[in-house]
Amino acid sequence: MRQTALAVDLGGTNLRVAVVSADGDLRARRHEATRAKAGPDIVVAQLAALVDEVCRAAEVPADAPLGIAIPGPLDPSAEVVSFTPNLAGWRDFPVGAALRQQIHRPIALGNDGNCAALGEATFGVARGVGDLVYLALGTGVGGGIISNGRLLEGAHGLGAEVGHVVVAMDGPRCTCGSLGCLEAFVSGWAIERDATIVATTADGARLRELAGDGPVKPGHVAQAALEGVPSAIALLERAGRALGAALGAFVNLFAPEAIVIGGGIERLGEPLLGPARRAIANHSFPAPRAAARLEISALGGDTALYGAAALALERAR
């Protein structure tokens, strides 16, 4: 196995590059604001320049592979991004070909959620696990699936959309257009939607107080719940039950050894995770449930960066 990889986390906000060793040492970290509105050619040039800068700073071997986590559905064999909501002009963009013209080393590209799953299985709390579901609970809900030691990507890399599985067929509409997705219950935007409504009611006095002049954020809801405010407890309990229902479905479908949760929303803590844990038991078989441990990511904001490195070490060409 290769010993060192270059890792790129290409986000809609930040572009991040680092050197990661096969034993998980992350160094020479650089980041800058992604020139997201400038179109794909400019972003690819920006990425190549930042990779060059890291290579000069860290004396990376010339044949060290490069892994890149991309924020959108990516066809893993064609290396084409079908679209990505946060980067202007990335529609059916042949990102692999564009990068290979500028960067002359083995390259591997992956969707960011899939990369993160691989990062958890290679460097994170699920190190060595062959059957894994990773859930990134952030503003939206993404993630990835590893089945029998391999990324589950689906035809043309369009699968593993773990945030967009039904938990309530007559539930609220999701930003993706579907009804009752997991993301429509337990993402940052969904919790804010519910909290904004509660804050207009008599039960929302404490939420209004915590939010001050700004919008009600998920952290305000968690704070109120920890203080015992019933409306905040109920709001996070419903979100947690939806999370547990989806996790139960994943237990029955993938029989994972581990489910890893990251992305930020998991930091709301027990008011969300307690109901989720209890709900898993209402939506899964005992045998696979007993075998699936629930873990909180310890890689923090570096999950996709570690994953890009894992991808490079495994399949760069």
Place this chain on the structure above:
Amino acid sequence: MRQTALAVDLGGTNLRVAVVSADGDLRARRHEATRAKAGPDIVVAQLAALVDEVCRAAEVPADAPLGIAIPGPLDPSAEVVSFTPNLAGWRDFPVGAALRQQIHRPIALGNDGNCAALGEATFGVARGVGDLVYLALGTGVGGGIISNGRLLEGAHGLGAEVGHVVVAMDGPRCTCGSLGCLEAFVSGWAIERDATIVATTADGARLRELAGDGPVKPGHVAQAALEGVPSAIALLERAGRALGAALGAFVNLFAPEAIVIGGGIERLGEPLLGPARRAIANHSFPAPRAAARLEISALGGDTALYGAAALALERAR
């Protein structure tokens, strides 16, 4: 690739054996009632005897592999059945070891739903498809998943329980104990449960008439729906919407090239399948949905038998 396999479909009611060629020719078919209450040793002996009978009748090569579809979760490496509701005494039963003592040829064992998925991808309407979801809508709901050309079985073969994924987190209780599973909406028992309730109401006159002195069966509901009876139409529409919600989740998770439906309930036809097709659009992304064709199984009751043959040809040892 091997040219001929022996295939066994071990059901709770019937034990079926046949010879299947690699090009899909099924011959020398035998079946008898499974001695389901007699315990695993008797059933294994019964199976071995029926295989012997088929071998004598069909002049099967001595090294032709044997594939067996088992009605319960099966650990594919340990070849142990954890339990099966329809065969008495099959709890943590080492079926592989027991069979290998009596049958001296390469053997492969698989869960019946997984085998059926493999049968559809090898001999059925999804021949050659590498990403496939197969759904057996019968008294219960089973099935299997093929991802990137391989069966998705999960750790210890406990995954791919496609009938037991949530479609409504506050929905009716399923026979498995969970809440709001697909099976709790669209199986034979779930449709009978709903139909029995409707039949007690003023809207249920036609259902009572069709059922006569017996229970209201799914076929009666379909007949009434085709005649335009609103309560029957509404009943199957709700079941169809639940089916479509689960299929939408499968589209987003597995990005399959084909979804194949068999098992019997699909014969209720358009009153069920029309709403299901429309609901898929409410619960999936356009790109993977456009790529996933919905097919009705053409292998009928032989799906698991064909699948056992495919399993034997692929992985018997």
